[in-house]
Amino acid sequence: MKWLRIFGVLFIFALAMRLLKRGTEMNHMSEFVYRIDCASSLYEQRLSDKTLRAKRKDGNEKEYPHHQIKKAHKYAPNGTAVFRLCFWKTLEDALNHCSPGWVVQRIKSDHNFLNSCERDYDEYFQDKSAYIFWKTMPVNQKNETWSPEGISHDDIEVLLPDGSWVPMSEVGIFRECDLGWERAGVEGNLTVQFKQKSLPDGNWVFLRQRFGNAPIYSTNPSAFYPLIKSISSELPWQLNSVRWVWSYEMPTQVIARELFIVFYSHNRKGLLGIIDKFRSRKNENELKIMDEKNLDESGIKKLYEGFNVSDILIRGYTWVYNFK
Known part of the structure; x- marks a missing residue:
């Protein structure tokens, strides 16, 4: 019985020390x-x-x-x-x-x-x-x-x-808006951010939409017309020389399309036209997207690098730690 008691005491002591050690480790984490x-x-x-x-x-x-x-x-x-x-x-x-x-x-x-x-x-x-x-x-x-x-x-x-x-x-993948970019509402939502910039291959206006809403341009291109018209009224370049691009930033990839837009003035005829001239009324620019082209991976990379937001492209399986 004496040895059994000693064994019991030693067992309890060992268990207590083990619990104490674990508690100490838990309280001294890195x-x-x-x-x-x-x-x-x-x-x-x-x-x-x-x-x-x-x-x-x-x-x-x-x-x-x-x-x-x-x-x-x-x-x-x-x-x-x-x-x-x-x-x-x-x-x-x-x-x-x-x-x-x-x-x-x-x-x-x-x-x-x-x-x-x-x-x-x-x-x-x-x-x-x-x-x-x-x-x-x-x-x-x-x-x-x-x-x-x-x-x-x-x-x-x-x-x-x-x-x-x-x-x-x-x-990049998690940022909601980037410094120097403006946000605008399309179809009542603040879903698009845009920026204009002169690059070696032209004067660009970049429209970016983040995942979270349906890709507006793909589902309803005309929804962009009011926004494009508003942006174009402030541009310092000749409108028909501007290059426009829309991108959709999804969790695993980014797609982008260059939009070929033609701007033209809508002249009112007859008496209304005479009144416009008398009042020096400016003719409003109308626009039409004549064509579009999907950008390939290298084109998208070049564009995002030109606008200094290339880190946004690191997403999906391109997010890799090579220094492990």
Whole structure:
């Protein structure tokens, strides 16, 4: 019995030391934790909710159930649920599990939301290369799958393919509007940004539409006429020498078309024409898109480089970390 007691004491002591060590490790994390997400998924997420939210779990999932989640779910009060987030421990761990088209992000390990969560090592990585964070929270009745609280995208940095870190809102694929570009409404929505610039191959007006609405030019070209007419009235160049291009920036690719537009004056006839001359009334320019041409990949690249927004083209499977 004496030896059994000694063994019991030693076992409890070893268990306590193990728990103490784990608690110490959890309280002394490195400055950042890391995530990887598909670029297109992040793009679409930002269209409606610029917040990283934890997903609802109960610990009984077919794939990767966690015993910590199962225990927390068992004691969750009515009207609440357990929500879980997963992170990689180091940048190297994140890069080792990253494929083309996936984006590495980092978040301060002492972020307020993470500090409000419980945390532990992910049991499916014996090398302790991953963490899980979980929290019991009230269920949002409008969206029961995701946590009501989370981490703002403003608090998340993204690793660019060139190895630099920038805030998510400044990343080309995620930027909503670029400095020096004007925004305009087409069909009642602020969906187009445009800019004019002289390049070696001509004077250009570039109309860009981001994914989130149907590609307006493809579905209704005439919807662009009022905008083109408005822009053309302010241009310093002869209108019929201007080159116009429209692009549609989707999560995985960018398409662009050069528009061949003819401008002409609409002269009123008869008495109305005489009155116009007497009043020195300027004839309004009318326009018609006579033809169009799809730009190939090299043409799109040249155009975006000319307008100094080539980083926007890094999306889909072109998002690759070659320095791993």
